[in-house]
Amino acid sequence: MTVVIETRDLGKTYRETVALADVTLSLEKDTIYGLLGRNGAGKSTLMSIITAQNFASTGEVRVFGEDPYENAAVLGRMCFVRESQKYPDDFKPGQAFAAARMFFPNWDQDLADDLVKAFLLPMNRRIKKLSRGQLSAVGVIIGLAARAEITFFDEPYLGLDAVARQIFYDRLLEDYAEHPRTIVLSSHLIDEVANLLEHVIVLDQGRVLIDASADDLRGRAVTVVGDASAVSGFTSGREVLHTESLGRVTSATVLGTIDAAERDRLTAAGLDIAPVSLQQLVVRLTQKEEVR
Structure with a gap:
């Protein structure tokens, strides 16, 4: 180009x-x-x-x-x-x-x-x-x-x-x-x-x-929602952009992709997986920069 x-x-x-x-x-x-x-x-x-x-x-x-x-x-x-x-x-x-x-x-x-x-x-x-x-x-x-x-x-x-x-x-x-x-x-x-x-x-x-x-960014992060202990196990060793909890339910946004096998394991553990929009990604990344 x-x-x-x-x-x-x-x-x-x-x-x-x-x-x-x-x-x-x-x-x-x-x-x-x-x-x-x-x-x-x-x-x-x-x-x-x-x-x-x-x-x-x-x-x-x-x-x-x-x-x-x-x-x-x-x-x-x-x-x-x-x-x-x-x-x-x-x-x-x-x-x-x-x-x-x-x-x-x-x-x-x-x-x-x-x-x-x-x-x-x-x-x-x-x-x-x-x-x-x-x-x-x-x-x-x-x-x-x-x-x-x-x-x-x-x-x-x-x-x-x-x-x-x-x-x-x-x-x-x-x-x-x-x-x-x-x-x-x-x-x-x-x-x-x-x-x-x-x-x-x-x-x-x-x-x-x-x-x-834009294509690269669309798969750069995911949000996982479910039991706090299961989410904590998933996020261990990963770069976490944002977490929030309500009672025993935790939502965590992490950088990185999830392959099909890992997605199946997360589903079996009762965790929901959601894509992260471009706006959410930008917001979370800029917030992360502020706290460094």
């Missing part, structure tokens, strides 16, 4: 605060990435540095093999949509789309028009008068219709209601299937976006905690 973004030992410090530390990543062409982590983990800082809207304190960034700073040839191939995207106060949505059309060479006006209808976006209302959900729709439409080779969505869809978010997810997959590109989704709604993701990057306190394919 072709690598389109590389960071090496990337760091960003704001006075005494470390926003990023030793971030080394390679992002490939035509892949949907999830950039996950808690508030303040460094996600927005990383995206803003890659798109040359911020400066790294240490390390380096390469996009399409080049430094992106003041590099119009590189910046014109990327689209960065933020949750708090700013537009001129007197703009209407159509003017924002017209400006985007001039900047992004792959802009698809038919797709933009179709998305306007899908999101029920009022085109005659000034952007400063739009609701939060309508403002989110403007950003989402630009991000999709731009068809930039690399597109970053920094949670601009949080303002959308559940129906509108599902429209976004569906249309993103539909358009990605016909027009593949590298897409980076930063989101707190991990379970909602989990099925979209091909690769997952998790930042925790400015460092890379997870950098793995």
Whole structure:
């Protein structure tokens, strides 16, 4: 696969605060990435540095093999949509789309028009008068219709209601299937976006905690529930991410896979086995990092 973004030992410090530390990543062409982590983990800082809207304190960034700073040839191939995207106060949505059309060479006006209808976006209302959900729709439409080779969505869809978010997810997959590109989704709604993701990057306190394919992560942990003593016997010698008990019943989430023979033994011992969702895995791993 072709690598389109590389960071090496990337760091960003704001006075005494470390926003990023030793971030080394390679992002490939035509892949949907999830950039996950808690508030303040460094996600927005990383995206803003890659798109040359911020400066790294240490390390380096390469996009399409080049430094992106003041590099119009590189910046014109990327689209960065933020949750708090700013537009001129007197703009209407159509003017924002017209400006985007001039900047992004792959802009698809038919797709933009179709998305306007899908999101029920009022085109005659000034952007400063739009609701939060309508403002989110403007950003989402630009991000999709731009068809930039690399597109970053920094949670601009949080303002959308559940129906509108599902429209976004569906249309993103539909358009990605016909027009593949590298897409980076930063989101707190991990379970909602989990099925979209091909690769997952998790930042925790400015460092890379997870950098793995989504398929690899889906089998990385299991939860076992049942009699406390039986669960304790199962977890002995394993890396336990989380345990909780109620009376004689204990639930334990552990890293590692369970083969068919072991699964049969656990079932015979009266233990229930449940998969761990991507959101649960991220939560448990970040909690484990905090207590180390």
